Amino acid sequence: MLDLRKSILGALAGAAMAFGPQTSASAQDYQWPDYFNVVTPIVGTSNHSLAVAWTSEFSAISGGRARVLPAPNGFARAAWLNTGEGRLSLVQASDYFDQMDAKDGYATKDAGPTDTRMINMNAVTGWGYMVRGDSSLQKFTDITPETRISFSPSSSFLMSGIDAMLAYNGMTRDDATLVEVGNYGANTAVIPEGRADVTFTSPLSGPSYEAEAGPHSIRWLPLPKREEDPEAFARYRAFQPGYLPQEAEAGVTTAKGVYMDHAYQANHVRADEDPEFVYQLLKWMDENHDAYKDDFQHAHMMSIANLVAFLDLGALQPLHEGAIRYLDEKGLWKPEHQARQDQLVEMAQKQEAGYQAAIAAAEAKGIAIEAGNAEWAEFWTAYRAENGLPANYGEAVLALD
Numbered sequence: 001m002l003d004l005r006k007s008i009l010g011a012l013a014g015a016a017m018a019f020g021p022q023t024s025a026s027a028q029d030y031q032w033p034d035y036f037n038v039v040t041p042i043v044g045t046s047n048h049s050l051a052v053a054w055t056s057e058f059s060a061i062s063g064g065r066a067r068v069l070p071a072p073n074g075f076a077r078a079a080w081l082n083t084g085e086g087r088l089s090l091v092q093a094s095d096y097f098d099q100m101d102a103k104d105g106y107a108t109k110d111a112g113p114t115d116t117r118m119i120n121m122n123a124v125t126g127w128g129y130m131v132r133g134d135s136s137l138q139k140f141t142d143i144t145p146e147t148r149i150s151f152s153p154s155s156s157f158l159m160s161g162i163d164a165m166l167a168y169n170g171m172t173r174d175d176a177t178l179v180e181v182g183n184y185g186a187n188t189a190v191i192p193e194g195r196a197d198v199t200f201t202s203p204l205s206g207p208s209y210e211a212e213a214g215p216h217s218i219r220w221l222p223l224p225k226r227e228e229d230p231e232a233f234a235r236y237r238a239f240q241p242g243y244l245p246q247e248a249e250a251g252v253t254t255a256k257g258v259y260m261d262h263a264y265q266a267n268h269v270r271a272d273e274d275p276e277f278v279y280q281l282l283k284w285m286d287e288n289h290d291a292y293k294d295d296f297q298h299a300h301m302m303s304i305a306n307l308v309a310f311l312d313l314g315a316l317q318p319l320h321e322g323a324i325r326y327l328d329e330k331g332l333w334k335p336e337h338q339a340r341q342d343q344l345v346e347m348a349q350k351q352e353a354g355y356q357a358a359i360a361a362a363e364a365k366g367i368a369i370e371a372g373n374a375e376w377a378e379f380w381t382a383y384r385a386e387n388g389l390p391a392n393y394g395e396a397v398l399a400l401d
Contacts, residue, residue, distance in 0.1 A: 033064060034064075034065065035065035036065075036066055037068075037069040037080075037086040038055055038069065038088045038089075038267070039069050039088065040068055040069070041070065041071065041074075041077070042072065042184055042185065044185055044207060045205050046204040046206065046296075047090045047122060049296050050296050050298055050299055050302070051068045053292050053295035054285065054295075054299065054302065055067070055068055057292040058284065062284060069085065069086050071089075073155045073184075074095050074105075074155035075111045075155070077095075078091075078106060078111040079110035081114075082110050082116075082270070087273065087277075088119065088268070089116075089267065089268050090268075091118075091268040091317070092265040093317060094156075094243065095157055095242075096116075096242065096268075096316070097242050097316075097392075097393050097394035097397070098156040098160065099114070101113075101392065101394075103156050104153070104159060105156065106371070107369075107370070107380065108369060108371050109359060109369050113348075113352050113355040115318075115345070116317075117269060117270075117318050117319055117320035117321075118307075118317050119266070119282055119320050119322070120266060120267050120282055120285055121266050121303070121306040121307040122301070122302055123265050123301040124264055125202050125204050125262060126202060126203050126248040126261070126262050127157075127200065127202050127260060127261050128203065128221070128255065128258060128260030128261065129161075129198055129223075130198065130200075130201050130221075131198050131218065132191050132197075132216045132217075133216045133218055133219055135197060137197060137221060138221070140165065141224075143169050143171075145171065147176070147177060148179050148195070148197045149165075149166075149178050149198055150162075150188075150191065150196040150200075151178040151180050152181045152186070152187040154183050154187075155184065157242075158184070158200055158201075161240065162178075164238075164239035165198075165236070167236055167238065168224070168235055169232075170232075170235075179196040184205075187201060188201045188210075188211055189210075192210075192216055192218070202251070203252045203254075203255030204250060209252055212253065219254055223260050224236075225245075238392070242316060243262060243263050244261065244262050244263075245260065245261050246259070247259050247260075248260055248262075250298065264310050268317070271318075275320070275322035277322065278320045278321070279326050282326045283326055285302060286303075286304050289303060304330070307323075311337045312334075314400075315337070315344060316397055318341055319341060343401075344400075347397070350389065351390075351393065354383070354389045355380075358379065361379075362376060362380075367379055
């Protein structure tokens with residue numbers, strides 16, 4: 001099982017020093033597609049800005065064209081990748097796990113469990129619980145049923161973050177005072193506006209910088225350490241299996257040094273994506289990293305060293321064969337990486353096949369495959385139990401050797 005006590009950012013720093021600059025032959029003869037879309041979160045998020053930084057340089061240098069396509073929520077990002085509207089899409093492990101569980105808005109034909117693969121590492125992003133600077137809330141256990149909690153159903157990981165905080169305190173959504181908002185930006189904006197008391201968000205995002213610069217500024221509630229209350233932490237982690245806790249070292253000033261969960265954020269492609277395209281794109285990102293690493297404050301994290309550090313810690317999603325080819329060419333693909341890759345691919349393929357079979361069986365019974373359809377959710381849950389599919393995909397991945 002992945003060791004949750006390991007230091008993410010320390011591992012990344014060590015990896016960066018160990019690998020140093022890498023070089024390989026130029027791909028001058030490769031014919032890039034006329035254009036391809038890179039699906040990101042909404043404008044104003046760090047991952048949208050990061051995509052604008054590297055795709056602008058790609059389009060200027062390579063002779064190909066990459067376009068950034070911001071999606072309204074995580075469910076749309078998954079669907080757009082699955083249906084071909086984008087060839088790359090931003091995914092973090094918590095998104096991937098929720099998609100493979102067909103949770104919430106992923107419980108559709110287009111957005112549900114699909115065998116997608118990582119191509120590169122974008123960033124290691126902190127995720128925590130923001131309050132206004134003058135808030136009376138100081139710690140996790142200060143959350144009560146009267147606490148006004150910002151709640152955005154636009155992405156499953158935002159909802160899971162709130163569910164996890166509530167679970168730590170022995171609560172559910174039914175016990176809480178939820179302030180529903182429509183998107184990621186509003187999820188943060190309600191804190192400085194005073195319309196909500198706490199939210200789940202990232203210190204790397206533009207809205208967090210705006211909130212910190214406001215007249216009341218912001219603070220972050222530290223994530224309790226496992227040893228403080230193991231049972232409460234287990235309830236929390238059941239909703240947040242795709243994260244690793246670490247003191248924040250990046251993002252807004254108020255977050256630095258605060259103990260919070262971190263997520264590896266990466267671009268995914270479909271498993272059947274052209275291996276040559278993936279190989280050449282990762283190669284271009286590596287060889288041209290100097291051209292874009294200073295174009296956005298977090299672009300320096302888009303390195304091969306960070307990708308390998310993720311693999312060394314224990315990959316949570318499979319890597320595309322084109323990316324494996326590039327790492328192998330550079331002598332960075334290890335037997336232990338391949339062993340875990342084989343397990344992750346087997347799980348993903350089985351989950352996708354099971355989901356498609358469940359859809360066919362449900363439709364034969366007249367059940368509509370729609371997010372929010374309780375009958376479909378119950379059918380999918382029962383189908384998994386009867387056919388050997390994990391009840392919680394994230395927990396099953398974390399349980400791998």
